[in-house]
Amino acid sequence: MLLKNKIFSGLILASLAISADALADDMAAFDPLTDGDFGGLALQDDIPVALTAARLKQPRAEVPASITVIEAKQIEAWGVRTIPELMRFVPGMFVGHGDDQNNRAVAYHASSPNIMRRMQVLVDGRSVFKAAIAQIIWDDIPVAMEDIQRVEVVRGPNAASYGANAFLGVINIVTKHAADTQGTTLRFRKGNQGVEDSLFSHSDRVSDDAYRLTLQQNSDNGFDGRDATNGEDDWHDSRRHGFASLYYDHDISESTQLNWEAAYKYGNTDIRKSDFDTDYPDQITRQGFVMGKLIHEFNQDHFSHLQAYWQTDHRTQETSSCGSTTSFDPVLLDEYRTNPEWTQFVALGVPSIYADSNTTPQTLAAANYLVGGIATNSLTPEQVEQLIEENLGKTYTLQQSDLDAAAVAFGNAYNGSDFSQLGQLACGAGNFNVREDRYDIEWQDTMQWTPALRTVSGISYRRDSADSMTYFKGAVHNDTYRMFANGEWQAFSHLVFNIGGMYEQEDSNDSAFSPRVAANLLLTQQQSLRLVYSQAVRSPDLLEKKPNYAVTLYDLTDNYLNLDDGVFFMNQVPDTRELDHEKITSVELGYYGKLPELNLELDVKVYKDRLSQLISNTIALNSVYIASDTKMDVKGVDWQLNWQFSRNNWLWWSGAYVDAAVRLGDTSPLDAKEIDRLAKVERRLSAEWSNNVSWHHDGNNWGSTLTYFWHDGYNDLENKGVDFRRFEANLTKTWDMNGYKPEVGLFWHHLVDDSRLVYPDQVYAVNDIYSFRAGITF
Numbered sequence: 001m002l003l004k005n006k007i008f009s010g011l012i013l014a015s016l017a018i019s020a021d022a023l024a025d026d027m028a029a030f031d032p033l034t035d036g037d038f039g040g041l042a043l044q045d046d047i048p049v050a051l052t053a054a055r056l057k058q059p060r061a062e063v064p065a066s067i068t069v070i071e072a073k074q075i076e077a078w079g080v081r082t083i084p085e086l087m088r089f090v091p092g093m094f095v096g097h098g099d100d101q102n103n104r105a106v107a108y109h110a111s112s113p114n115i116m117r118r119m120q121v122l123v124d125g126r127s128v129f130k131a132a133i134a135q136i137i138w139d140d141i142p143v144a145m146e147d148i149q150r151v152e153v154v155r156g157p158n159a160a161s162y163g164a165n166a167f168l169g170v171i172n173i174v175t176k177h178a179a180d181t182q183g184t185t186l187r188f189r190k191g192n193q194g195v196e197d198s199l200f201s202h203s204d205r206v207s208d209d210a211y212r213l214t215l216q217q218n219s220d221n222g223f224d225g226r227d228a229t230n231g232e233d234d235w236h237d238s239r240r241h242g243f244a245s246l247y248y249d250h251d252i253s254e255s256t257q258l259n260w261e262a263a264y265k266y267g268n269t270d271i272r273k274s275d276f277d278t279d280y281p282d283q284i285t286r287q288g289f290v291m292g293k294l295i296h297e298f299n300q301d302h303f304s305h306l307q308a309y310w311q312t313d314h315r316t317q318e319t320s321s322c323g324s325t326t327s328f329d330p331v332l333l334d335e336y337r338t339n340p341e342w343t344q345f346v347a348l349g350v351p352s353i354y355a356d357s358n359t360t361p362q363t364l365a366a367a368n369y370l371v372g373g374i375a376t377n378s379l380t381p382e383q384v385e386q387l388i389e390e391n392l393g394k395t396y397t398l399q400q401s402d403l404d405a406a407a408v409a410f411g412n413a414y415n416g417s418d419f420s421q422l423g424q425l426a427c428g429a430g431n432f433n434v435r436e437d438r439y440d441i442e443w444q445d446t447m448q449w450t451p452a453l454r455t456v457s458g459i460s461y462r463r464d465s466a467d468s469m470t471y472f473k474g475a476v477h478n479d480t481y482r483m484f485a486n487g488e489w490q491a492f493s494h495l496v497f498n499i500g501g502m503y504e505q506e507d508s509n510d511s512a513f514s515p516r517v518a519a520n521l522l523l524t525q526q527q528s529l530r531l532v533y534s535q536a537v538r539s540p541d542l543l544e545k546k547p548n549y550a551v552t553l554y555d556l557t558d559n560y561l562n563l564d565d566g567v568f569f570m571n572q573v574p575d576t577r578e579l580d581h582e583k584i585t586s587v588e589l590g591y592y593g594k595l596p597e598l599n600l601e602l603d604v605k606v607y608k609d610r611l612s613q614l615i616s617n618t619i620a621l622n623s624v625y626i627a628s629d630t631k632m633d634v635k636g637v638d639w640q641l642n643w644q645f646s647r648n649n650w651l652w653w654s655g656a657y658v659d660a661a662v663r664l665g666d667t668s669p670l671d672a673k674e675i676d677r678l679a680k681v682e683r684r685l686s687a688e689w690s691n692n693v694s695w696h697h698d699g700n701n702w703g704s705t706l707t708y709f710w711h712d713g714y715n716d717l718e719n720k721g722v723d724f725r726r727f728e729a730n731l732t733k734t735w736d737m738n739g740y741k742p743e744v745g746l747f748w749h750h751l752v753d754d755s756r757l758v759y760p761d762q763v764y765a766v767n768d769i770y771s772f773r774a775g776i777t778f
Contacts, residue, residue: 047526048594048601052152052172054486054498055161055444055456061528061592062488064498064518066155066605068640072176074652075145077696077705079730079747081189081197081218081771082145083173084138088709089692090153091638092656096685097762102222102237102269102283104138105685108155108168109609109634110660113685114618118538118582120158120166123173124261126291126309129165131436132466132476133619134541140287140313141173142243142263144199144216146185149176155638156607157586159514159536160500163482167538167584178203178210178247184778191747191771193764194221194238199775208251217242222270228765235761236280241267255297262290271317278427281319288312301448308441315434321551322427324351325559326409328566333550335405336569340624342396345388346406347569354423366391371419374403375410413560421560428553428566434468457485466542473548480506486516496520496528508545512537512581527593537581540628543619544579547572551621570621579628580613601642608635616664616678625674629665632682634658648698655691687711687724705730725752741777746770 051057053065060067068090080086084104087093096105096113105113117134120127121141128141154170162170181203189197196219203212218241225235243265250258265287273280291309298304326332327347336343353359353367370387373379379387381398388394413421444458465477486500501515516534523529543549550571556563588607594600614630617623640654660683667675689712696705711724727750734743749769 050152051174052170053154053158053161054488054500055484056446056454056486056488058488059526060594060601061522061526062496062498062520063592064516064520064530064532065158066532066588066590066603066607066638068153068155068603068654070151070153072149075148075151076732077703077730078694078707078728079705079732079745080145081195082138083141083143083151083171086145086151087153087171089652089654089694090155091640091654092155092636092658092690093153094685094687094690094711097223097759102239102271103135106136106138106171107685109636109656109658110632110683110686111168112616112618112681114681117541118165118167119169119171120162121171121173122162124175124259124291125293125307126261126289126311127165127438127440130313130541131311131438131464132434132468132542133436133471134165134539134544137285139218139239139241139267139269140265140285142245142265142287142289143173143175144201144214144245146187146199146201147175147181147212147214147245147247149174149180155605156532156588157514157534157536157584157609158516160502160516160534161484161486163480163484163502163504163514164512164537164539164581167536167582175247176212178212178249179205181212182210185775186777187773187775189771189773191769192766193224193769194219194233195769195771196220197773210249212245212247214245214247215242223762224765225761226763228763232765234765236270236272238270239267241265241269241285257295259293259295260291262288264288274321276321276323277319278322279320281317281432284316286314286316302446304443304445306441306443309438310440311438313434313436315432315436317432319430319432320427321430321553322425323553323568324348324355324422325424325426325561326351326413326422327569328426328553328556328559328563329409329412329561329569330567331405331408331412332569333567333571335402336571337573339396339398339402340570342398342402342406343569345394345396346409350410351422351424354420355425356423363391368419371410371422374406375414375419377403377407379403415560424560426553426556426559426561426563426566428556430470430551430553432468432470432551434466434471437463437465439463452490453487455485455487457483459483464542470551471543471547471549473550476542476546478506478508478542480504494522496522504539506539508542509539509581512539523593526596528591530588530590530592532586532588532590534586536584536586539581540577540579540615544615544626545577546574547577548574549621568621572621572623577626579615579626582611582615582628583613584609584611586610599644603638603640605638606636607638609633614682616681618681625669627665630678630682631663631665632660633663634660650696652694652696653692655689657689658686659688660686701735702733703731723753726750727752739778743775743777745773747773 048060049057050060050063050067053063053067084095084106087106088095092109094107098105098114105116111118116136121136123143152172156169158166158170182205185201187199198217200215220239221233222237223235224233228234243263245263248260252258267285269283271281271283289309289311293305293307295305332343332347381400381403385396385398413419415421440462442460446456448454460482462480463477466472467475482504484502489497491497498518501513503513505511514536518532521529551568552565554565556566586609588605590605592603611632613628615628616630617626636657636659638656642652644650662679662682664678692709694707707728709726729748732745734741751767
């Protein structure tokens with residue numbers, strides 16, 4: 001009963017907000033069979049279609065997947081600033097934030113929030129997945145919310161259509177055609193939390209050509225941190241990003257069309273300091289892409305496209321850091337690969353004793369005895385193990401070779417009378433700079449063979465390359481070759497089969513085949529039951545598979561090793577990794593129905609996913625052990641309801657129940673803290689129950705939208721019943737003045753709960769976040 005009350009509370013509150021008399025008058029004049037518009041979701045007599053799931057334009061009742069379609073009018077009604085904010089309206093989709101790289105995390109059902117690497121994101125057919133370090137950096141996507149025509153989200157594995165990395169789902173962003181957006185738009189938004197956005201967009205048509213130029217800049221101050229009070233910002237995570245994009249469309253003939261897109265993007269992202277940084281290692285990004293697509297229609301039953309693009313990503317991240325001089329001793333580079341825990345003790349633990357002015361004489365004497373004994377080879381491995389356990393409570397398993405490496409490192413610090421130089425710090429300048437490039441070419445052919453059979457097939461080639469002295473000691477690349485085919489067969493009048501698959505061969509990983517088989521039983525033309533079986537993989541990226549990862553500090557301060565440049569002892573090399581594809585097998589039973597008599601659209605999905613060979617470890621310099629052996633079983637229910645219950649009012653309700661169970665692989669190399677972290681990380685971003693209810697009223701040149709979000713057990717890893725609830729309101733007003741359309745708007749976001757988003761510092765010092773916007777279109 002409590003659960004039902006929570007689920008429907010948003011619905012009740014939204015309904016009470018509407019004037020009973022006004023609603024009655026509105027309903028009396030409303031005919032859902034002729035007046036339904038649902039804010040642009042095509043809930044009219046025409047049949048709703050989807051484009052993404054099988055690369056075919058299909059009626060929603062025949063789509064072989066669970067899919068959410070968000071149109072431009074929903075985006076405008078909700079007033080969201082970013083794509084991740086838009087994903088909160090998708091059932092089973094959770095939006096959080098990574099811990100280190102200041103990037104939003106979006107996951108379907110369950111996944112690590114640190115790197116967003118299990119979802120494929122496309123913009124007009126171009127993958128925005130990073131080439132070398134597999135992730136989606138949302139701030140780096142050069143698309144304005146105002147330019148989006150629709151977003152189709154395939155909720156579930158879709159590697160059969162889009163290959164590896166379409167692991168948990170696909171987010172396909174389709175921008176507006178330039179010919180449909182003729183005119184000029186100016187917009188500006190200002191709010192608390194440092195929100196300041198601006199937009200210029202101009203579209204026009206010249207003869208057979210159409211173009212759109214968009215300039216945008218967004219900025220905000222991010223979270224405030226756990227120690228912030230009274231609206232103060234005590235957390236370094238601001239973002240300032242902007243771009244210029246150009247869309248150009250040319251009709252070569254009645255049957256041939258050429259589309260060009262290009263963009264240049266720049267940005268600055270604040271990055272928090274590590275324990276070794278003396279200044280903030282903020283990130284400067286510069287990206288660009290050029291894409292062309294040639295579309296040719298042979299006849300009404302046959303058409304093809306040839307698409308090619310190049311994209312480049314330059315990330316500059318300069319650091320000013322310090323570490324113990326011992327940590328740059330070359331002898332410890334090889335020792336770290338042999339016994340990383342012991343090497344950390346030698347490079348960081350022992351020097352910290354000598355560097356700490358509060359170290360007691362007794363502790364210093366014990367350290368001198370240990371260091372001297374190792375340096376003079378007068379202690380055995382067993383004696384060293386016993387001394388450390390008795391004095392520090394730490395356990396190490398040592399060989400004589402481990403003591404030999406430590407003896408060299410300690411001997412280098414001996415000044416002729418003692419080992420006090422072990423406390424010396426060396427400082428210098430380093431970087432995490434990386435350039436990533438992608439070249440991609442794809443040919444796709446669509447054919448209607450008979451009234452009951454049609455196919456889409458194609459081939460593609462992609463080269464992903466990266467150049468970084470820190471991550472790879474130079475340049476590396478990975479070539480991927482793909483073949484795909486999907487067929488739709490209407491075996492009987494009420495039964496449609498979709499069968500397809502993708503075969504991939506690449507340099508860095510084994511070849512893989514990802515199949516999908518689906519059957520849609522048509523109850524009516526716009527209602528169906530679907531049964532879908534699919535498999536998908538995620539390929540380990542270049543950093544996971546081919547790391548040559550080490551940090552070099554240049555222009556070191558004076559040090560007893562007399563080094564000008566020093567390589568920090570932590571390092572990762574390719575021969576330390578034996579990683580397999582992450583795998584998922586998914587089975588879903590779903591219902592889709594559009595009820596024209598009620599102007600209502602409903603989709604429900606019951607599913608069970610089995611994930612294996614997951615790489616749950618954080619890919620970081622200090623990641624001692626990385627394996628692809630985590631397993632996770634996820635089952636539950638998704639639902640979404642779109643209902644235009646009167647001429648000027650629509651309701652959006654989506655939600656999910658997620659039951660995720662994680663089983664770790666070999667944990668013998670890990671300590672208790674790391675085991676506990678791994679057991680939690682795949683579920684950290686998920687809620688057991690989640691709901692969002694949104695009501696929109698479209699008045700006379702004004703609109704209002706109220707939304708309530710509720711996550712029960714969000715980030716609840718200790719079973720403490722943590723809720724995450726928020727209200728949002730978006731109000732807009734427009735005028736029509738002889739071809740000029742000025743507009744104003746107010747967005748208000750109220751946090752009901754003070755609980756953190758994912759990590760402790762991801763909190764705001766205020767409960768109300770708001771922004772005011774103004775603009776004009778002409």
